[in-house]
Amino acid sequence: MATSESTVRVRIHGAAGEVTGSCYEVTTDRARVLVDFGMFQGALAQEARNAVAPEIDFADVDAVLVTHAHVDHCGRLGMLPRLGFNGPVFATEPTAELLPRVLVSSASLQQLRIEEAKQGSQPVARVIEPPELATPHPGIVAPPPILFFHRDADKVRKALRALPFLEWEPVADGIEMRFLHASHVIGAASIELRVERPSGGEPIHLVFSGDIGPMASPLLAPHQWPDRAPDLLVMESTNGARRFPRSGQLQSLESILTEARERGQRVLIPVFALGRAQTVLFMIAQAAHDGVLGDMPIYLDSAMASRASELYARHPHLLEASVRRECLRGRNPLHFPQLHTLMSRRESEALDRVRSGCVILAGSGFCDAGPILRHLKLAIDQPDTRILFAGHQVEGALGDGLLRGATRVEIDGATLDVRAKIDRIEGVSGHADAEDLLEWVRRMPGTPGRIVLSHGSQQAREAFAQELASTISCPIDLPSLGDTIAVS
Numbered sequence: 001m002a003t004s005e006s007t008v009r010v011r012i013h014g015a016a017g018e019v020t021g022s023c024y025e026v027t028t029d030r031a032r033v034l035v036d037f038g039m040f041q042g043a044l045a046q047e048a049r050n051a052v053a054p055e056i057d058f059a060d061v062d063a064v065l066v067t068h069a070h071v072d073h074c075g076r077l078g079m080l081p082r083l084g085f086n087g088p089v090f091a092t093e094p095t096a097e098l099l100p101r102v103l104v105s106s107a108s109l110q111q112l113r114i115e116e117a118k119q120g121s122q123p124v125a126r127v128i129e130p131p132e133l134a135t136p137h138p139g140i141v142a143p144p145p146i147l148f149f150h151r152d153a154d155k156v157r158k159a160l161r162a163l164p165f166l167e168w169e170p171v172a173d174g175i176e177m178r179f180l181h182a183s184h185v186i187g188a189a190s191i192e193l194r195v196e197r198p199s200g201g202e203p204i205h206l207v208f209s210g211d212i213g214p215m216a217s218p219l220l221a222p223h224q225w226p227d228r229a230p231d232l233l234v235m236e237s238t239n240g241a242r243r244f245p246r247s248g249q250l251q252s253l254e255s256i257l258t259e260a261r262e263r264g265q266r267v268l269i270p271v272f273a274l275g276r277a278q279t280v281l282f283m284i285a286q287a288a289h290d291g292v293l294g295d296m297p298i299y300l301d302s303a304m305a306s307r308a309s310e311l312y313a314r315h316p317h318l319l320e321a322s323v324r325r326e327c328l329r330g331r332n333p334l335h336f337p338q339l340h341t342l343m344s345r346r347e348s349e350a351l352d353r354v355r356s357g358c359v360i361l362a363g364s365g366f367c368d369a370g371p372i373l374r375h376l377k378l379a380i381d382q383p384d385t386r387i388l389f390a391g392h393q394v395e396g397a398l399g400d401g402l403l404r405g406a407t408r409v410e411i412d413g414a415t416l417d418v419r420a421k422i423d424r425i426e427g428v429s430g431h432a433d434a435e436d437l438l439e440w441v442r443r444m445p446g447t448p449g450r451i452v453l454s455h456g457s458q459q460a461r462e463a464f465a466q467e468l469a470s471t472i473s474c475p476i477d478l479p480s481l482g483d484t485i486a487v488s
């Protein structure tokens, strides 16, 4: 598609055949903007990539546009001040509220990992048996380098400009943008760009999907689509090779909670602070409404998840219609009488003494760090413990090992037999599955000029490209890192 008449170029700086590190550079003859600047996540080798800034003239970037507050989309924004960027950062209102907290917490975590490495106290969470699932002890490893400090996060906070959904805003010379609701987490958006042609006439339209939520979220308002088909659509394909069951999740949860209450079991649910925590809390709130919980306490052991949850109630227009109505009547969709929010480590440690049946939601969602490790260490060898997984697990993490049948694990120096019951609820995801991704494209007002698949494993985007090709007739690209797509 690259021709001498090309007027917009999109360079892929991350999330090419993988699910982290989202970053796209949009360049015209008059302007340069970035869409997202996310962290690479996963093994240490992946994290080491974060310290290498992409080949971008950051001093020449007019604006940075952020789809949402997940670290794989926004985590490297804290590097911007020291890379020479001095412009505005545009985000939706909820994202602009969350972003400074996410960056400050990331800066603290980077510092903590340096300290842990010095003291040899890095968290260890791994499978020992059976041998086919065993993961090696990481030993003492050098932590990833510091990317930014609190003061850098503060500079980004000052550069933030919050925009409402659907309103066009000029962000650079000849470029306007607007946010479209993506139904993924609170504040998550797709980004639509309208780029003037030097010769005048119909502008060039680009859409960056960001992360796309399921078509029928029970908690969030439906998606918004552009008014015309984009000339270029850059879309995620995380679940491009998966199809989830459409119903039964709440029933499964209710039956697990009923059993746990009757038998006095402790249920541990690994969650991420933004997205999975609220999805699960909303389901538990429904279970509470259905009378399933009785007086069994539910503990949310994550200050960040609690703050993110507050945002849902503060932005009722971004919630599903019936949830919004309840919210406007003063009923917080993520609150119920049995819920206790823990805001400190001391409060978290007090849970160790609770002997009756209870539910604990704690991070990380992959069981590779965070307070969930303490709860697992205390209770994983007890037969009256249940560990409930709702959502995807990354290969190699302890959570994945437990789902595959680990029988003995090591958590921070303790070797423990797994006697806890492992439960899984399929189909709880903040990401659309293949069917919903297809539906999202079909609901565009016309066929896009070209589709670029990003933010998915190579296998997921190849599978999804095949499905797309059988329903939509336009060129589909699976670019590599550093590739440039030109649109004219």
Ligand SMILES: [Zn+2]
Pocket: 068, 070, 184, 211
């Ligand atoms: Zn996301």
